[in-house]
């Protein structure tokens with residue numbers, strides 16, 4: 251959830267650290283900080299604020315150096331404050347640590363360390379790591395008299411008194427001792443962690459390790475770099491290494507990197523090529539990433555469907571799927587496991603896979619799936635959907651499904667991410683980096699891929715003819731142009747949003763895949779505008795939710811309860827109109843999403859967003875776009891930060 255960066259090399263590290271933290275701010279933004287080794291000492295600067303403030307604080311300070319680590323925090327243990335901000339230090343201020351994750355045994359470690367004389371200053375779980383490295387380093391350096399005296403004194407005296415001692419660093423000590431101290435520390439930790447560690451006695455060296463939390467490493471012309479995620483690195487390198495659990499990487503200023511397994515054995519890791527560009531990770535003239543990403547969706551759909559159809563054979567291709575037609579025929583159940591927006595994409599996938607391939611599909615919130623002993627056999631296909639490839643709940647569900655013998659297919663956006671190593675098969679969505687916390691283009695890419703997968707399963711099970719598959723595929727090729735058309739009418743959507751922005755609660759109603767579109771639309775609205783929003787299958791509202799419509803506001807249209815109704819042409823269109831009548835009769839302000847050419851809907855409400863006609867099964871792809879714009883416009887009208895909504899982080903790497 252937090253963002254970590256590290257740079258060691260031949261140039262000033264500050265720019266890399268600050269730019270990298272800006273690019274990782276979607277991972278957390280409660281507080282930020284950096285530490286640099288310089289002139290035999292260690293300097294640390296932290297703010298209880300966003301990275302922009304940290305940049306100002308750095309400019310106003312004398313902190314400098316060519317080797318450093320940085321952190322942007324999403325608080326788990328300890329309130330957001332300067333003292334809880336990372337990096338955290340040991341007693342002597344010689345060792346600095348940045349951490350993403352949760353150290354589960356931190357209380358027990360803290361008690362032991364306190365009994366040994368270590369003084370803690372923060373409420374975080376992270377601080378134990380700094381003191382543990384200090385302790386292990388001291389033990390390993392036991393035979394070195396100068397170090398021994400210095401380390402022993404550190405715990406007994408204050409940090410200021412140590413400055414004189416720090417002026418004479420023990421350069422004689424081998425970097426190996428530092429690495430070994432970190433290795434011993436990692437062996438003592440349980441929980442999830444990605445760690446970047448500096449030691450003043452080893453300037454120019456960063457030691458990193460991880461367990462269950464992501465860490466990407468690379469070297470470049472100017473040195474060696476590490477970060478929690480690719481966007482922080484792509485300006486420097488596109489050849490990256492993903493560290494495995496409890497492995498260690500030692501980054502040196504000459505750009506060389508050593509990799510050690512948990513037993514301390516040197517190894518050569520696999521390198522992955524990332525084809526994202528720096529432009530992908532920048533706003534590119536848009537006021538926020540969310541709007542940029544919404545506007546990228548025509549391209550995303552184009553990329554998602556490209557090269558999936560073989561005109562010669564008239565067949566859809568899924569060459570990445572290692573399952574034969576016989577194995578696919580044997581699949582008796584599909585589970586889709588995911589969280590948040592990815593879960594909503596899964597709901598669309600269920601509708602389509604069941605309709606076309608007749609395989610029963612169960613969509614499960616990943617955090618529930620793993621604790622409820624689901625019925626999984628070797629004939630079960632599990633689709634794990636996760637944009638980031640890092641979501642802890644989804645990863646645990648994947649592990650459980652694999653243990654139970656299922657074939658697990660990951661649908662993810664991030665090359666080499668954790669889920670790609672946990673699942674047997676990976677299908678990449680073609681969204682490119684998504685920076686805004688609110689998922690938009692990744693949702694469309696997930697739905698497009700699930701649509702193709704649904705068609706493919708039906709094709710392989712001989713339930714759809716080549717002509718039927720080809721016809722739907724041809725219609726999918728029209729989607730980018732249709733999305734362009736919707737984007738061109740953003741002003742109409744913004745107008746409707748302006749009329750709903752003052753409400754306390756909004757309801758979303760739809761039927762079939764229209765209901766799944768509503769679930770995602772309501773999530774978008776509540777997460778970025780803090781306007782309470784709930785979605786329901788339209789037929790359900792009369793069984794309870796309709797009570798939420800407050801007739802008191804009916805005198806003032808701006809205070810009426812907004813009900814967003816997805817009322818596209820479909821088999822249930824007439825039923826939707828009846829549901830709209832029901833909410834209107836209770837004083838709701840209806841915003842209808844309707845198909846171009848619909849003449850009936852305008853008789854019910856003046857707030858109609860028309861979108862081009864598409865086959866019902868493809869409508870979540872087009873209909874989600876106006877709902878994204880609607881949510882964003884309301885968030886802006888309410889003065890919210892659309893890219894960094896409160897309390898959230900983009901990658902949720904803790905359970």
Ligand code: M6R
Pocket residue numbers: 589590591592635636637638639640641644687688689690773774777900901902
């Ligand atoms: O990276 P993932 O797809 O696994 O993330 C799952 C959710 O955390 C994510 O979709 C979240 O709900 C978004 N903020 C929604 O916009």
